[in-house]
Amino acid sequence: MSKIDLFSQFNNVDEAMRWCKAMIHIMKSFIADNGACIVLDIDGTLLDDKMVPINAVVQLAQYAYTARIPIHVVTARVDVENSRAITIQQLANAGLRLRNSRIWPNSAGIRNDSIKTIAIYESLSMRTVRDFQNNNFSGYKYRVRCNLQQSVLINVGDQ
DSSP: OOOOOGGGTOSSHHHHHHHHHHHHHHHHHHHHHHOEEEEEOTBTTTBOTTSOBOHHHHHHHHHHHHTTOOEEEEEEEEOOTTHHHHHHHHHHHTTEEETTOOOOBOTTSOBGGGSOOOEEESEEEEEOHHHHHHTOHHHHHHHHHHTSSSEEEEEEOOO
16 A cells, blocks of 8 residues: 655645545545545644644544544554543644543643534554553554554644
8 A cells, every 4th residue: 555745745734634635525435435534643743842733634633523534543642641631631622522531621620511522533542651662653653553443544644
């Protein structure tokens, strides 16, 4: 299977995300018959270095969700202590909610039910301590994508 390196072909994130939306639109009938998903990274992709949502990518998630395409989030963050809860909270603050998750209060004491959910994602994959010790981000993310139940139509990440 070949991949297309979007950032080598587009001038900016907005342009690349418009292409992704067009791909989803074109592939809609194939997806309905065969199943497919999109995979999103967090740091530098859904959220910038200040944990502010990157609007074009959040809009892509909303577009995929509206088109009934499953969304999976795969991050190189390590799943220790409360890092999963913090990550779920950060995504909720961006409008993305993990399916079947409870609402987490954020650091300002505002409940997430006051934040509009614009997309629901199916899973959040984070590295184990062992994966962290191996220090192989791309290998870890590749293994996660290979083990998803659906084929990956689009994988969006900053690397």
